[in-house]
Amino acid sequence: MSEAGGDLPLNEILAGDCIEVMNSLPAGSVDLIFADPPYNLQLKGELLRPDNSKVDAVDDHWDQFSSFAAYDAFTRDWLKAAKRLLKPNGAIWVIGSYHNIFRLGAELQNQGYWMLNDVVWRKSNPMPNFKGRRLTNAHETLIWASRDESSKYTFNYEALKALNEGVQMRSDWVLPICTGHERLKDEFGDKAHPTQKPESLLHRVLLATTNPDDVVLDPFFGTGTTGAVAKMLGRNFIGIEREEAYRKAAAARLARVRKFDGAALEVTGSKRAEPRVPFGQVVERGMLRPGEELFSSNNRYMAKVRADGTLVGNSVKGSIHQVGAALEGAPSCNGWTYWHFKRDGKMVPIDTLRQQIRSEMDGYRPN
Amino acid sequence: MSEAGGDLPLNEILAGDCIEVMNSLPAGSVDLIFADPPYNLQLKGELLRPDNSKVDAVDDHWDQFSSFAAYDAFTRDWLKAAKRLLKPNGAIWVIGSYHNIFRLGAELQNQGYWMLNDVVWRKSNPMPNFKGRRLTNAHETLIWASRDESSKYTFNYEALKALNEGVQMRSDWVLPICTGHERLKDEFGDKAHPTQKPESLLHRVLLATTNPDDVVLDPFFGTGTTGAVAKMLGRNFIGIEREEAYRKAAAARLARVRKFDGAALEVTGSKRAEPRVPFGQVVERGMLRPGEELFSSNNRYMAKVRADGTLVGNSVKGSIHQVGAALEGAPSCNGWTYWHFKRDGKMVPIDTLRQQIRSEMDGYRPN
DNA sequence: TCCTCTACTGAATCGTCAT
């Protein structure tokens, strides 16, 4: 794999140090990164930069907290490599606990990632605090950030709203920890990985912020929850994992996973994605006649349709949006839902005419 | 007040910059610090609700910082002054959002404060995300840390357990935001402070981590929620506030507050509501797979599960309730009892899956 | 008194495309 380009190894688990491997992949090629980095502060001395130089954990300012300096250097390096890999509209998720999440978040901001939300995974079945000296540590924190402030990140708002029974999804998610048959075991019956994440968490992350066929990279692949859910949901994954035992467990797991049926992967779509229909087409097609009267949703205003698809009402002329906004004294107005015509004595929004045109458009399938 | 010592000004609001004032107070004299520093929100344009009304944003001068570096320097200075003031067994709480909490947390660690918990304040009534571009920002984060790793901090474990109806208190707290009569108004009827915290939050903090007659300092006193609750609970407070308008509002408020009768009982939460379980969680958790078939209770209709927790059957798409209602031609339908899945040849209502999720939500408290 | 309906509000990094 050359530094400048080359094909992306899709749906594979790559062996090695995640920083080196990431730097060997082509820049700007990944849609989403999900990262569950280690927060073990005992890494001192083991941390190597991509060029194999040792991270110098000690300097004057940091001498008593050298492990933080080492962890920060490690964080800086892998986040930098991750940013290089992301497409301009790409995004990243990181997950952590209070031991490391503040350092991760600060470094994300320092590198110019743009924070979109911090999300709390509220565990329905956390381990209790046995000694009664603190609160039960019942959550972990995720950060969702786009590559840059200007990134047009993917967010399947409608699908998440549907997942939450019609109410906007919040930044706190209640999900159980990974137990039972979902938890991978090694040959001795012990857990194969100490911090295996539940598939439900990745399901929500990937459903929310990727589209089918997107490329999802996980630089700390572990036993492959990200890859497993990506495969189920019809996304491509790239896993990077240093430990052979984890790679083996993940590979066996992935071989068992099946992609969901195609129709089931379709998700409630966004209106923003639907094709634009100029109001003029409604007039051209004779669905409304020039001179016909339209009424505002609050029934306070009337306007007449003109032959070129503009309206005139109260001496205001312009598009359906402009006239609505002017009459209401509002900065903007969605004319499609604001204006109504009369049919059989009932007020019908002109948006139904747009729907009719869209359904007749060749090849267009709403979901 | 001399630099080296002198008496502590108890139950007063001190005017001035919090760093200067803190440095004028005797070292090692405070049991607990609660700090609600500026969040550095970095808001750009104005934001309109779907009804075109304007959101009253936090654009106050005290929340403006020129850069992350400027904010970090400010954070470093006040946290250093705070640490000097704490008794050896003292502790600190800070509260923030994703804009600033990661920088606060990292600096706390850098200065050798010892993190005990991060606590999530889950707002029961947050402001929605009006544009549908992100998740509802429904929480804020608090960090609880002792002065040093060796501090013997105060933690009233049993009191918090009692407050939580006999179950160990978790790190996520559901509390409403400050509205209604509790929200202080100025002479024009507008809110006196843009970010007034609810008394319930401070009640829990002070009950958990202070004893009666302790000294609680709030370097960003605002309209004095910390002082009001400290007074109610029989703790001493020291407030520091730069803005005269806030000091005046706080002083008037404190004059109205009465200390609780010693025998007064804690008001724990109101009645427990059954937690709402979105059908999407059933899918996320793998209890039903996308593509799986559901059957109506009368066995006349079939529908398939989609990845976002909606159903599709007979070309109708929507929630379990919507599709049930549409197929039956009924105005409404309880999808939980209407839809069934097949298990071992038997038809099982999906409501059994909801019951299972609810039973796993051990420790759930609506407030 | 009780219910319904309307108006308003809260720490918010809140759009996208063509010209």
Added chain:
DNA sequence: AATGACGATTCAGTAGAGG
């Protein structure tokens, strides 16, 4: 790069008016 046009988008709760 800046501008204008299109047109998509909200939840829980309080307060007060009116019936």
